[in-house]
Amino acid sequence: MMKTTREYFNSYADRWDEVNRYDEPPEEFRKLVDLAGAGLGSCIVDLGCGTGVFIPFLLDAVGGTGTIYAVDIAEKMLARLKSRYDFKNVIPIAAQAGDMEGVGGKVDAIICFSSFPHFDDKAAVIKKVARILRSGGRFLIAHFSTREEINEFHSRQDYPVCNHYLPDLGEMKALLEGRGLSIIHYRNKDGRYELLSSKRE
Ligand SMILES: C[S@@+](CC[C@H](N)C(=O)[O-])C[C@H]1O[C@@H](n2cnc3c(N)ncnc32)[C@H](O)[C@@H]1O
Numbered sequence: 001m002m003k004t005t006r007e008y009f010n011s012y013a014d015r016w017d018e019v020n021r022y023d024e025p026p027e028e029f030r031k032l033v034d035l036a037g038a039g040l041g042s043c044i045v046d047l048g049c050g051t052g053v054f055i056p057f058l059l060d061a062v063g064g065t066g067t068i069y070a071v072d073i074a075e076k077m078l079a080r081l082k083s084r085y086d087f088k089n090v091i092p093i094a095a096q097a098g099d100m101e102g103v104g105g106k107v108d109a110i111i112c113f114s115s116f117p118h119f120d121d122k123a124a125v126i127k128k129v130a131r132i133l134r135s136g137g138r139f140l141i142a143h144f145s146t147r148e149e150i151n152e153f154h155s156r157q158d159y160p161v162c163n164h165y166l167p168d169l170g171e172m173k174a175l176l177e178g179r180g181l182s183i184i185h186y187r188n189k190d191g192r193y194e195l196l197s198s199k200r201e
Pocket of ligand 1: 074114
């Protein structure tokens with residue numbers, strides 16, 4: 001039987017932190033938190049959060065008065081996250097990125113770190129992102145690899161990840177601008193992919 005994306009990531013949950021190690025220093029994560037504009041007291045969605053590699057950096061930025069919604073389709077990844085970050089202001093939500101059911105009110109920023117290529121219905125995700133972001137809020141898609149490196153890596157993985165891809169800039173621009181999100185920063189070089197957009201006022 002072929003696995004769904006949820007089954008695929010659930011099957012990795014127990015060993016995710018061993019097989020998916022990031023060698024980058026903390027400053028590289030902090031740079032992304034800054035790029036997303038996550039500040040004291042803000043409300044952030046970590047979309048496709050997995051076991052929570054980004055959570056400590058977000059917690060540092062938003063402090064005790066901020067809120068972090070940790071959203072993932074794979075409940076076993078979230079179970080790991082919950083066992084590591086049992087904080088009142090970290091709210092784990094098992095949901096499709098296109099639904100984000102349970103994320104309350106308007107949010108200041110949404111970060112997809114190493115997750116966007118895995119979303120089956122990217123148009124639905126961007127539609128939802130645009131709906132829950134406040135005006136001027138930021139949407140960041142980031143990887144510690146270039147687009148070409150990510151797509152090549154995924155093409156060598158098992159189904160369904162072999163079909164998961166990061167669209168080119170033209171496709172992303174059409175998806176984002178069609179929903180009122182303007183691209184304000186783009187980098188795809190030197191082992192980094194960063195696409196930052198902001199919801200028009
Ligand atoms: C490559 S992992 C990255 C996890 C984490 N951000 C990290 O860097 O360790 C991608 C994550 O996206 C989640 N995911 C995939 N498709 C999803 C969807 N449609 N909605 C929500 N989460 C999804 C997976 O379950 C997985 O935890």
